[in-house]
Amino acid sequence: MKYIFVTGGVVSSLGKGLTAAALGTLLEHRGLKVALQKFDPYLNVDPGTMSPFQHGEVYVLDDGAETDLDLGHYERFTHTKLTRFNNLTSGQVYQTVLNNEREGKYLGKTVQVIPHVTDEIQKRIYLVGEMTKADVVITEIGGTTGDIEGLPFLEAIREFAQDVGPNNAIFIHVTYVPFIKAAGELKTKPTQQSVAKLREIGITPHIIACRCEYPLNKDVRQKIALFCNVPFEAVIEAKDVDHSIYEMPLMLQRERMDELVCRLLHLDVPRPDMRSWQEIIRKLIAPAHRVRIAVVGKYIELQDAYKSVYEAVIHGGIAHDCGVQIEKLDAEQIEGEGAERVLKGIGGILVPGGFGERGIEGKIAAARYARENNVPYLGLCLGMQIATIEFGRNVLGLAGAHSTEFQRDTPHPVIDLQEDQREVRMKGGTMRLGSQVCQLVAGTRIQRLYDAASVKERHRHRYEFNNRYRASYEAAGFVIAGMTPDGSLVECIELRDHPFYCAVQYHPEFQSKPNAPHPLFRGFIEAVHDNLHRRPLLGPVGA
Numbered sequence: 001m002k003y004i005f006v007t008g009g010v011v012s013s014l015g016k017g018l019t020a021a022a023l024g025t026l027l028e029h030r031g032l033k034v035a036l037q038k039f040d041p042y043l044n045v046d047p048g049t050m051s052p053f054q055h056g057e058v059y060v061l062d063d064g065a066e067t068d069l070d071l072g073h074y075e076r077f078t079h080t081k082l083t084r085f086n087n088l089t090s091g092q093v094y095q096t097v098l099n100n101e102r103e104g105k106y107l108g109k110t111v112q113v114i115p116h117v118t119d120e121i122q123k124r125i126y127l128v129g130e131m132t133k134a135d136v137v138i139t140e141i142g143g144t145t146g147d148i149e150g151l152p153f154l155e156a157i158r159e160f161a162q163d164v165g166p167n168n169a170i171f172i173h174v175t176y177v178p179f180i181k182a183a184g185e186l187k188t189k190p191t192q193q194s195v196a197k198l199r200e201i202g203i204t205p206h207i208i209a210c211r212c213e214y215p216l217n218k219d220v221r222q223k224i225a226l227f228c229n230v231p232f233e234a235v236i237e238a239k240d241v242d243h244s245i246y247e248m249p250l251m252l253q254r255e256r257m258d259e260l261v262c263r264l265l266h267l268d269v270p271r272p273d274m275r276s277w278q279e280i281i282r283k284l285i286a287p288a289h290r291v292r293i294a295v296v297g298k299y300i301e302l303q304d305a306y307k308s309v310y311e312a313v314i315h316g317g318i319a320h321d322c323g324v325q326i327e328k329l330d331a332e333q334i335e336g337e338g339a340e341r342v343l344k345g346i347g348g349i350l351v352p353g354g355f356g357e358r359g360i361e362g363k364i365a366a367a368r369y370a371r372e373n374n375v376p377y378l379g380l381c382l383g384m385q386i387a388t389i390e391f392g393r394n395v396l397g398l399a400g401a402h403s404t405e406f407q408r409d410t411p412h413p414v415i416d417l418q419e420d421q422r423e424v425r426m427k428g429g430t431m432r433l434g435s436q437v438c439q440l441v442a443g444t445r446i447q448r449l450y451d452a453a454s455v456k457e458r459h460r461h462r463y464e465f466n467n468r469y470r471a472s473y474e475a476a477g478f479v480i481a482g483m484t485p486d487g488s489l490v491e492c493i494e495l496r497d498h499p500f501y502c503a504v505q506y507h508p509e510f511q512s513k514p515n516a517p518h519p520l521f522r523g524f525i526e527a528v529h530d531n532l533h534r535r536p537l538l539g540p541v542g543a
């Protein structure tokens with residue numbers, strides 16, 4: 001088994017996760033089985049309890065693990081199967097070590113960062129390798145070199161690389177090469193210094209991936225090679241991509257990163273055939289059609305809060321050779337200005353998942369606008385609860401209908417807590433989480449889109465459709481399109497008299513890939529596109 005460690009220097013948000021994922025794509029296309037995992041040095045056990053302002057999206061895996069959003073990149077860029085073991089935080093490491101200590105497992109020894117904490121970290125690398133039977137395990141270390149909290153992880157991977165030997169483990173360091181306008185120059189000093197920091201703790205990177213806004217010229221590359229002690233060819237230019245993150249694998253291939261990695265790790269595998277991936281990029285850069293949709297949310301100003309949703313919508317477009325322009329709309333803006341004004345001319349409306357009361361009325365107004373104006377609507381998790389509240393209030397006349405999450409004493413709790421959630425006191429990891437079976441109702445739009453009798457989708461919520469109201473909803477054209485196999489929980493709904501109004505209690509966005517768009521997003525974009533004839537949006541390109 002071969003191991004690649006990806007570290008980051010200079011600043012955060014350099015796209016280490018994307019670099020790791022894109023390298024994974026290239027290695028897979030060379031016929032290798034790849035595993036990816038992320039180490040996060042923070043003390044939270046998982047990001048499930050963190051605010052999107054702190055952390056961005058929480059990405060949910062099949063097994064219900066709430067993980068870092070980089071795992072979303074891993075799943076979208078490769079076929080790797082991820083479990084809760086693929087995201088390790090300092091919180092988990094210390095929890096394990098302290099539990100061991102209480103159980104007396106350390107036989108009277110003083111418990112220390114080295115070796116007890118570092119051993120736990122290393123065990124995880126071996127474990128993921130064994131579980132996945134991968135040829136190559138790529139491990140991304142969160143944070144930036146120089147962070148105090150990252151030190152145990154760096155020490156652990158240094159020792160690990162020693163143990164497995166020189167041709168079996170390599171280090172890739174992702175850094176930033178800024179362009180200083182006043183000097184008209186790219187500057188290599190931050191890179192030199194962050195590599196020096198790594199070398200202080202005994203890690204010499206084999207490859208330096210330089211994030212930059214301008215191309216690295218020969219001089220700059222030579223300088224980095226000299227000062228960072230790597231061959232010239234190991235200085236990789238990772239320039240900002242022009243159109244899409246999915247260009248990353250092709251960019252790294254042009255820089256021969258995969259070739260170098262294979263050479264360093266003595267992997268004798270053919271060059272990757274990237275033609276199908278290139279076709280995806282072609283559709284993203286020059287699509288035959290275009291549509292404009294709105295995502296109505298609460299964390300709209302944050303790039304990362306709805307990452308998988310934005311990606312899945314783009315995948316839905318790829319399925320139809322259709323570029324998707326996403327308008328990110330703040331639900332509170334709709335509350336202030338009115339849905340009519342804000343949403344006019346929008347081709348489709350998507351309400352993603354969310355928690356907390358802020359912006360709820362704006363989302364309800366958006367759902368109403370979609371229903372009344374025949375605008376395609378896709379509701380995800382909270383988006384289904386919103387659709388339910390809206391329909392209750394405005395179609396069934398249930399005045400004050402609400403979710404008990406937002407109004408405990410609502411006269412019509414159309415969305416309510418399940419019995420088993422009422423007793424829950426601990427916040428972390430206690431929602432309805434992970435992949436569960438949804439039995440689809442034959443002949444519904446959603447069932448036809450899936451083209452299956454049942455599906456497995458990932459959940460992350462506490463509240464559910466209240467079955468007490470089911471009969472009156474159904475009688476008015478609110479179709480229950482999917483349930484849990486025991487018939488107890490509503491999983492997806494659609495409106496009978498509408499071109500496309502679908503909403504699901506789960507998170508389909510976590511299972512969409514550029515080369516395998518999720519059926520619901522495919523259907524949503526198709527519906528938006530087909531509505532073009534009635535209500536021209538941006539129109540076909542060139543029209």
Ligand code: GLN
Nearest residue numbers: 353354381382461462463
């Ligand atoms: N807040 C809602 C619940 O807990 C929806 C959660 C979500 O959208 N992920 O049920």
